[in-house]
Amino acid sequence: MSDWNSALPDAAQAWLEGRRLDEVECIVADLAGVARGKAMPAAKFAKQPYFYLPNSIFLQTITGDWVDDGSDFTEPDMILRPDFETATAAPWTADWTLQVIHDIEDRDGNPIPVAPRNVLKRVVQLYNDRGWEPIVAPEMEFFLVARNIDPNQPVEPPMGRSGRRAAARQAYSMSAVDEYGTVIDDIYDFAEAQGFEIDGILQEGGAGQIEMNLRHGDPVKLADEIFYFKRLIREAALRHDCFATFMAKPIQDEPGSAMHIHHSVVDAKTGQNIFSNPDGSETPAFRHFIGGMQRHLPSVIAVMAPYVNSYRRYVRDHAAPINLEWASDNRTTGIRVPVSGPTARRVENRIAGMDCNPYLGIAASLACGYLGLVEQIEPRPAFAGNAYDLEPALPDGLGVALDQFAGAEAIREVLHPEFSRIYEAVKQVEYQEFLQVISPWEREHLLLNV
Incomplete structure (x- = not known):
């Protein structure tokens, strides 16, 4: 991901021009449309091709409770891959932060069917x-x-x-x-x-x-x-x-x-x-x-x-x-x-x-x-x-x-x-x-x- 800066949209590059990026928010939408994910220093983000989140984020209700869907509740990890076309500023933060929406796959590279963005893509x-x-x-x-x-x-x-x-x-x-x-x-x-x-x-x-x-x-x-x-x-x-x-x-x-x-x-x-x-x-x-x-x-x-x-x-x-x-x-x-x-x-x-x-x-x-x-x-x-x-x-x-x-x-x-x-x-x-x-x-x- 060493060249990921060049993959950023024009607006994100313009916003960062002459500035040092501090943080990247790696986010996905859960069933309610709430942003879930991780924030990390930009230097660490640049070194990782993908990230992980447990599949249980799609079993959470709007009140924060969890649903027993009848499967073995082991919370296996999903793979999050950044879609750099979605990279955009978070201009309300105190430091220089980018948000990036991630695609969600299983370990074999198949789209997780419960992820809302994947539903729309389907x-x-x-x-x-x-x-x-x-x-x-x-x-x-x-x-x-x-x-x-x-x-x-x-x-x-x-x-x-x-x-x-x-x-x-x-x-x-x-x-x-x-x-x-x-x-x-x-x-x-x-x-x-x-x-x-x-x-x-x-x-x-x-x-x-x-x-x-x-x-x-x-x-x-x-x-x-x-x-x-x-x-x-x-x-x-x-x-x-x-x-x-x-x-x-x-x-x-x-x-x-x-x-x-x-x-x-x-x-x-x-x-x-x-x-x-x-x-x-x-x-x-x-x-x-x-x-x-x-x-x-x-x-x-x-x-x-x-x-x-x-x-x-x-x-x-x-x-x-x-x-x-x-x-x-x-x-x-x-x-x-x-x-x-x-x-x-x-x-x-x-x-x-x-x-x-x-x-x-x-x-x-x-x-x-x-x-x-x-x-x-x-x-x-x-x-x-x-x-x-x-x-x-x-x-x-x-x-x-x-x-x-x-x-x-x-x-x-x-x-x-x-x-x-x-x-x-x-x-x-x-x-x-x-x-x-x-x-x-x-x-x-x-x-x-x-």
């Missing part, structure tokens, strides 16, 4: 094997909130520069964004140092809620960026005495935070969007992709909405979908076709929450579209009107969603059976843990009244 390869290249453009929504160090206390909006707390129902307001402009400035500065391109930042409908759009591109690279952005945004918020949260529904009576995913697919040989004919009309592939989403999305809601809190987002008239209808330029449907020219024709999946692992959320969404293309599934007719007038058609809780995931053989095969087995086991343990918790609502209304 789905992308299925497209590639048929001569297709999937393109995604994610939208990130998140809240800036006041520091909350007592989980028993409700989350509150942050204090703005005016001395007032951030106001709700101010979507697209520039003055609302200016209230916490110093945080936004640091987000821009950190993103520039890391070589990331932001298409735009805007105020969403919730108090302190922000939407950030990323450019379209390769699914794995965009998932890497979201993985990095979550850490970047949290660090920017902490500099200004507030928290950034990617919970699906952090504040009662406010909208939730989504990770909308825009999809298109191009022919690998011609580079043409397979959703559009030469005359600009819609192709059968366009309809089949939508049909696959309508049929298979219910099976992967447990991946796109991975926590009990996730289902609090699917509330009628709160800017979140409650169904799997599709329509052109209609934000009340779960599947939306934005206004665009033929070359940019795309399908927007509005189901995924911002609390999902970006690798897994994008992989699950692509898997549904892939099965639609392969199975040539015709969608229902485009919906006309306000889809909130329909009865809800999504699972109303994590338990129901996990039951649907458990029986979805086609989806589980696309994502990988071993991943699906482990993911389901981890989520079942988390769900059972939650069922042991007694909420303030129960104490207030049931303690003395029933």
